Structures are given as structure tokens and as C-alpha cells.
Amino acid sequence: NAGVTQTPKFQVLKTGQSMTLQCAQDMNHEYMSWYRQDPGMGLRLIHYSVGAGITDQGEVPNGYNVSRSTTEDFPLRLLSAAPSQTSVYFCASSATSDTQYFGPGTRLTVL
Amino acid sequence: GDSVTQMEGPVTLSEEAFLTINCTYTATGYPSLFWYVQYPGEGLQLLLKATKADDKGSNKGFEATYRKETTSFHLEKGSVQVSDSAVYFCALSDRTGGSYIPTFGRGTSLIVHP
Numbered sequence: 673n674a675g676v677t678q679t680p681k682f683q684v685l686k687t688g689q690s691m692t693l694q695c696a697q698d699m700n701h702e703y704m705s706w707y708r709q710d711p712g713m714g715l716r717l718i719h720y721s722v723g724a725g726i727t728d729q730g731e732v733p734n735g736y737n738v739s740r741s742t743t744e745d746f747p748l749r750l751l752s753a754a755p756s757q758t759s760v761y762f763c764a765s766s767a768t769s770d771t772q773y774f775g776p777g778t779r780l781t782v783l
Numbered sequence: 784g785d786s787v788t789q790m791e792g793p794v795t796l797s798e799e800a801f802l803t804i805n806c807t808y809t810a811t812g813y814p815s816l817f818w819y820v821q822y823p824g825e826g827l828q829l830l831l832k833a834t835k836a837d838d839k840g841s842n843k844g845f846e847a848t849y850r851k852e853t854t855s856f857h858l859e860k861g862s863v864q865v866s867d868s869a870v871y872f873c874a875l876s877d878r879t880g881g882s883y884i885p886t887f888g889r890g891t892s893l894i895v896h897p
Contacts, residue, residue: 676826705884712889713889714872714887714888714889714890715827715872715887715890717884720884730884762826762827764826764827768878770815770832770876771817771829771832772817772819772827772829772874772885773829774819774826774827774828775826776825776826777825777826
């Protein structure tokens with residue numbers, strides 16, 4: 673049981689490049705979320721999903737896309753990277769809206 | 784809407800000191816309350832939780848009591864260790880309004896010196 677896994681752990685992009693952050697969970701959780709963490713800002717919700725095929729926007733969705741084709745996977749796509757997207761990204765899952773299980777994070781730098 | 788307010792850090796203590804990190808909340812329904820801990824370079828992990836008024840959550844020497852009358856969930860530990868240095872997040876989860884997403888505080892950094 674690996675819990676929530678995220679890849680890559682580190683990534684450096686140039687402005688304008690696109691990429692996908694991967695997130696997978698093996699706990700059969702319905703709910704999955706993406707957060708970004710910036711100094712002094714706490715956690716900010718980007719997108720979330722309440723089940724396969726269902727996604728919705730969070731607090732800071734601009735510049736990011738998501739899809740949920742399976743229960744296990746919830747990738748986050750950066751369409752055209754900008755320096756403002758330099759951050760640490762966390763994926764989380766839960767069986768209800770109760771305890772959240774977080775991945776180890778992806779540290780992204782956009783030059 | 785729901786919100787969580789926790790004391791700003793960093794909180795700096797010497798080893799074996801008493802710790803309190805304050806957390807207050809506003810919610811429209813009857814939320815569950817949580818404390819998560821984030822060690823350097825890692826993701827958040829659940830430290831403890833309480834699901835109804837007057838419940839006490841506890842883990843690893845940390846405690847927090849769900850106080851509905853004061854809408855608070857303060858985190859305490861009697862004797863901190865250097866290994867407790869981390870960022871602590873207070874959070875609530877309230878499904879009364881149909882929301883599936885928890886609300887987090889901004890986090891409080893704890894630094895414990897030997």
C-alpha cells in the first residue's frame with residue numbers, strides 16, 4: 673500500500689513550457705485534490721475531484737487543468753508555465769471529506 | 784463561509800517546554816476538526832482529529848479538545864522535543880453544506896532548540 677504518490681519530486685521549467693504533474697493513490701478514495709503551497713500563504717486549493725469523471729475548480733485554478741478518468745489517477749497539467757507557478761504542489765485524497773492523505777509533493781521552479 | 788485562524792509563527796521553544804498553538808474556526812454546520820503536521824521536505828500528515836464537541840484528539844503526546852462554545856481547537860504538548868520542529872496546520876471539514884473540501888489554516892511553524 674503506497675498511499676499517495678507524486679511524480680516528479682523536482683522539476684525545472686522554462687516560461688511557456690507545459691508539463692503534467694502525476695498523482696496516484698491506491699486506497700480507492702473517491703476524493704482527490706491538488707494544492708499549492710507558497711511561503712506565508714498556507715495551502716491553496718487548485719482543483720478537486722469527487723469521483724472519476726467529476727472535477728471542479730478550487731481557489732486558484734487559472735493556468736491549470738485536471739481530468740479524472742480513473743479512481744486512482746488525478747494528473748495536474750500546466751498549460752503554459754509562468755514564474756508565478758513556482759511552488760510546491762501537493763496532491764491529496766480522502767475516502768470522505770474527512771482525513772486527507774497527502775503525497776510527498778512536487779517542487780516546481782519556472783524560470 | 785468556513786474559515787480557520789491559527790496563530791502566526793514561528794513559535795520558538797527550548798526542548799521540554801510547554802507548547803500551545805491556538806486555532807479558532809467559523810463554520811456553518813458541525814465540523815470535524817484536525818491538526819496536520821508537515822515535517823521539512825514532506826507532505827502533510829494527520830496528527831490528530833476530533834469529530835464532535837468536547838472530544839479530545841491525542842497522538843504522540845499532542846492533544847487538542849474540540850470546544851464548540853469558544854469555536855476553538857488549540858494544540859498542546861507538555862514537553863516538546865527537537866524532533867517536533869515542523870509546521871502545524873489546523874483544519875476543519877464540514878459536510879453540512881455539501882462541501883467536500885476541507886478548510887486549512889495558514890500553518891504555524893514550530894522551532895525547538897536543544
